[in-house]
Amino acid sequence: MPQDDQQASAVLTDDELRGLDAHWRAANYLAAGQIYLLANPLLTEPLSPEHIKPRLLGHWGTSPGLNLVYTHLNRVIKARGLDALCVWGPGHGGPSVLANSWLEGSYSEIYPDVSRDAAGMGRLFRQFSFPGGVPSHVAPDVPGSVHEGGELGYSLAHAYGAAFDNPDLLVACVIGDGEAETGPLAASWHSNKFLDPVHDGAVLPILHLNGYKIANPAVLARIPEPELDALLRGYGHDPIHVTGDDPVQTHRALAEAFDRALDRIAGIQRAAREGGAGERPRWPVIVLRTPKGFTGPAEVDGKPVAGTWRAHQVPLSGVRDDPEHLRQLEAWLRSYRPEELFDAEGRPTADVLSCVPEGPRRLGAGPHANGGLLTRALPLPDPDRFAVAVDRPGGSTHEPTRVLGDYLEEVVRDTAARRNFRLVGPDETASNRLDAVYESSGKAWQAQILQVDEHLDRHGRVMEVLSEHLCQGWLEGYLLTGRHGLFSCYEAFVHIVDSMVNQHVKWLRTARELHWRAPVPSLNYLLTSHVWRQDHNGFSHQDPGFVDHVLNRSPEVVRVYLPPDANTLLSVTDHVLRTRDYVNVIVAGKQPCFDWLSMDQARAHCARGAGTWDWAGTETGDREPDVVLACAGDVPTQEVLAAAQLLRRHLPELAVRVVNVVDIARLMPQGEHPHGMSDFEYDGLFTTDKPVIFAYHGYPWLIHRLAYRRTGHPDLHVRGYKEMGTTTTPFDMVVRNDLDRYRLVMDVIDRVPGLAVRAAAVRQRMADARTRHHAWIRAHGTDLPEVADWTWTG
Incomplete structure (x- = not known):
């Protein structure tokens, strides 16, 4: 960051103030227009019900605050030549970020049909929360976004992740007061203990307190300011407060707050990078208090709206059917004076764009928000x-x-x-x-x-x-x-x-x-x-x-x-x-x-995702196997091989195929997963009518779910974890869940036709081994020697 903390905070000139206010009003107009308007985007004629969307979806309450932050970020990015990214935490703040990316031109560059004129404005409005359009939150469709705003709690952690190893990047992060109540966000304040001011970029948290969530007050907005200060200082931050419901005063205070914060950040980085400062710095945080639904309807149907939870979503819900609501909507939209903000063709005026940076410095065009553009392949060793x-x-x-x-x-x-x-x-x-x-x-x-x-x-x-x-x-x-x-x-x-x-x-x-x-x-x-x-x-x-x-x-x-x-x-x-x-x-x-495969064998096996281990089975010639022993996972693989060895010893005439699965999605049909096997491949590996005893690492029903449409599914029997856990020996864990080698041999005997009678003595021997196991571990606290000392003999 090129500035340092010795720079005096700038005082806005009248021209700068006029430009900031024009940009903010334009963004507010566009945000409200996306929620309501199906046509007549510039209000060139009186508003009528036909101009209103049939379903009013979206969130107005957070939008003015986000627009305010976007506007002021534009100013400091342009004035200071910053590379910046913003993570937008408040849920469903899509109208704001869409509005601002359209104003700066980045949206139209990516979506040329949504041009930066009246026709494009109409498309911007129509597509929002509309079938075939864009979501109401800050989704991947939105230029400049790296954070899905629909689920709350993760914005600040994402911001720090973006800043790590990006020493020249400023990552602003807007945290809504609802999101600030979540556990993940509360833990995220500690991320500053991991941010290296030498090699990492800077994170500037902006805690936006507009007072309410969907229906309830927000905790951090209601606690006394000294208590909030103590909380943020305890987290290692220096808070800078901006409170206002007057646009002019708010613009001036927020501009000063940004300058103070960025001067402080630059000073921290300079001290660490040039002076070798070793103490953990106290990073700034901006606490921005504005009314929920700022500049929107103050009262609807005799009830207060702006500054209350009623501004959260759609402040005027009956616009198509209620003439008074329609009148209020038109008055609200015209209060932004769109004729001053857009020319006759619907293009933003020079005043509106005066604070907007150019090229890749625009928040919607920065390469860090499209990280694949910056990705370099890892230098992976052999x-x-x-x-x-x-x-x-x-x-x-x-x-x-x-x-x-x-x-x-x-x-x-x-x-x-x-x-x-x-x-x-x-x-x-x-x-x-x-x-x-x-x-x-x-x-x-x-x-x-x-x-x-x-x-x-x-x-x-x-x-x-x-x-x-x-x-x-x-x-x-x-x-x-x-x-x-x-x-x-x-x-x-x-x-x-x-x-x-x-x-x-x-x-x-x-x-x-x-x-x-x-x-x-x-x-x-x-x-x-x-x-x-x-x-x-x-x-x-x-x-x-x-x-x-x-x-x-x-x-x-x-x-x-x-x-x-x-x-x-x-x-x-x-x-x-x-x-x-x-x-x-x-x-x-x-x-x-146990080490089963050489590196060459491992590479080939992993490329297949699933395959037979001929050395482990007893198939000979063209004869089909009598049974398939399948496995996925390290412990299930060991138990299957131990079972195969027992079968080789006790039932040598049995043709056993051993199949190991590395890529679990291979079990799915080809049409359901890109790694899925065709029926031809699956049947060749597992057969169509032979018993398959599958030892699986996890919950056994997953294997059934993946393979239920296969021809041989009726012959598939899966063993896996079935919530039989405790503190015990390693082998007892598999015994408790019927995944052990003895149980697998018993499963083979139970399912291969003709073995139930012929191999009854072998089955009894396996059951006895399980009984001996239970007695042994209670007497000795260790697994049976024949298990603990087992090796594969082939």
């Missing part, structure tokens, strides 16, 4: 250099995520100069065996550092905070502005961000349909410390359902991988870090795991 040697299947064991940690350490090291990769997680990087990354970057930290602390780094790019919401929000903001990352989390607790991933998937799906949005790096999850090895933490840490949640989302966007060993984990991770516009979920263990 996974072969980190692969574990596999002379024979199951001949060695490794901790898969520890092996991956060495790979990620090199990614972090090789991106040190360009600073376009971050690893985020809720205080679990070392717990998840990824701590090798600390050799190339410590953990970002701007608060106090003690001698006993390890790996804390003022300039670190490993992000750890015990809030999954913050991890997700930071990473989303980082990705949407063109950088790369990985979110590592305990499997059970990633559910905390269920709703956030929903919104991100919706964003990506919509963005994919917009020709002008460039693809952005994918959101990549690594879920470990998973359900089958949370035996020490117990039931509270056992939940594999995130996969189900994600696979309910748009198939164009979501991908789920369950690599069974270290080399397949390397292959999958190398793949997902290269992808764009996806949400990729990887589930892998951190505990010692």
